Amino acid sequence: MFDTLIIGSGLGGLLCGSILAKQGHKVCVIEKNKQLGGNLQTFSRNKQLFDTGVHYIGGLDKGQNLHQIFKYVGIMDRLRIEKMDTDFDHILIGNDPKTYVQSQGYGSFIKNLVADFPEEETAITRYCDLVKEVCSRFPLYHLTLDDTISKDAVLGLSAKETISALTSNKKLQAVLAGNNLLYSGVAEKTPFHVHALIVNSYIESSWKCIDGGSQIAKLLAAEIRKHQGTIIRNCAVEKIVETGGIISHVETEDGQVICARHFISNISPAETLNRTSSHLLKAAYRNRISSQPNTVASFSLYGVLEPGTIACPNHNYYFHKEGALWHLNDYTEQNWPLGYGLYFSPDRKNKKFAAAVSILTPMRSGDVKQWENTYNRVGKEKERGRSYERFKQSRINQLLDLVKERFPELVAHIRHSYAATPLTNRDYIGSEDGSMYGIQKDFNDPLKTVISPRTKLPNLFLTGQNLNLHGILGTSLSAVLTCTLLLNDNTLVDKIRNA
Structure with a gap:
């Protein structure tokens, strides 16, 4: 009998496993693929290594949010990473031969954009101030659980319209949101806070993994095993089974029955519900989850x-x-x-x-x-x-x-x-x-796309990019929240912040 069984070895699942194993839980991670890591996976062609999802990472400078999470689980000092150029993203626009840049550090960010748009210094400064202000409304982003801070006022802001309101210069608008491929930005839905939380992490610091992001998965797996955790690969979970109002076990594709006290699903919420038969999961809840459009x-x-x-x-x-x-x-x-x-x-x-x-x-x-x-x-x-x-x-x-x-x-x-x-x-x-990037966040109805790690089954939790924010940072923060709720321990965030 395991304390916690985790379905899926994406970053969210492996981080949950590492955090819980560090807390003394007997952990088991089940992965359908041969390679661990979800979007951290790499592959090789013609002797060259390719990342599938991790092209660069933000927030890894000492004391920054992702640095503290990775430090807490014991992998930060072993990551092989390289800081990117100060001008980490170069923005190119059709019918314009010029190259524009987004830079690490707000001072450099403002200075370099003002050089290209000297008449827009006030707008560029206001943009940076707004990004920082919006980020301040999300306590977990700063590794706290301060429930006195309200983010309601910013959840309904449109990314496109908010940027357009700061400046009428179409070219500057296109540069400020020029890397919106990072969050699949669409005019009709993308909230400004998604833009802000992601862009801010790269402005704070931008890094590349040397020889691929799969090293993160390997290091986390090693931490789980170091704490006597179990990892099962090439094993797909087919059913999540409820007995007496709680999840009792999972059934795998090859006929195994694996029991635990707690369960965390790192696969998509919709897929999780598809594999779970329980009268406690009402039709309205299932419909809300399954009807969410994806990016x-x-x-x-x-x-x-x-x-x-x-x-x-x-x-x-x-x-x-x-x-x-x-x-x-x-x-x-x-x-x-x-x-x-x-x-x-x-x-x-x-x-x-x-x-x-x-x-x-x-x-x-x-x-x-x-x-x-x-x-x-x-x-x-x-x-x-x-x-x-x-x-x-x-x-x-x-x-x-x-x-x-x-x-x-x-x-x-x-x-x-x-x-x-x-x-x-x-x-x-x-x-x-x-x-x-999982579920498409929508400023028109922001609470509809917020999915809690808790489910209607008391020992079944969710984690991963669909919950709060996608990407390496967003998925890591979701894992922290999932573990905080499962452990019923609000001091976990403090331990991570002070690691």
Whole structure:
């Protein structure tokens, strides 16, 4: 009998396991894949390593929120990370040859934008002040549980409209939100607080993982095992079983029955409820969870470069066609893609040069609907057919045609290219439609998209990117909240803050 059984070894599940094991819980983590980590997973092609979801991380300077969480669970000092350039994100806009930058440190952030928009110094300063003010309304973001602070006043702010209200300069608006691929920004729904919480973490500090983000999963797994925890891989949970008003056990695909006192699901809330049969989970609750629209899925192109040909920048690029920033998901088959993010990996033998590049752009799950009944992951390999391969190649060519407009030399030196579609993310991560960031937050009805870690079953908890905020930081904060509630211990946050 385990104290806590955790379904899914994404960052949220592994962090919960590490925190609870440190508190003396006998922990078991069950993962359907061979590789642990969810979006922390990496893979290799032509001897080059690619990240699937962790291209860079914010908030890792000493004393900052993510630094303290990783320090508390014992992995911070062992992470192999490198601080990015001061100008960590370079913003490119269609029909404008200029490169704009977002910078680490609010002083540099303001200084560099004012250099490009000298008449907008007041607006840029007001923007930064507002970002910091909104972040101050979220106590957990600052590793406290101060219930006297109200965030109600900021939850209903639109990201697009709030930025537009600060400045009428369309170009500056496009630069301030230029990396909105980080949260799948859409004009009609994206709240300003999602924008602020994410952007602020990168302005505070921006880092890259040396040799991939999977090291985070490996280190957390090692911590769980160090505290006598159990990790079971290649094992899918099919049923979460209630007995007498509480969850008693799970049943796995291979027929195992595993019991525990507490259960945490790191798979999507909708999938969790689909696998749980209980009269305590009322239809209204199930409908609210299952009816939440998700953020858009993605198409990822992974390119292996000819050695020694492309200088390796220590920053990222974000491009969007003029006027398309808040509508990257509203493409047609003819004009796709409307923008992309560009992330480089250095050559291990000569870090001055890039060995590989990852290019990310939105793609709706409906684009691959004709292959939705196929399934393909390590250990469950199955080809989707020639039509699917032709589809991927066609989209690779379309994406590279757009990238070539700003990076012709880069495209010319891609030796091999590979692609992942919404189906790839669905099969490996478990989200039904391959969503990048889980549930789409909505400023029009912000409380509707807030999902508590508690469920109607007293010993079943949720964690992961769907709860509060996605990304490495958001998922980590959700794990802290899940463990705080499961342990019924508000001092946990204080311990992490003071680690």
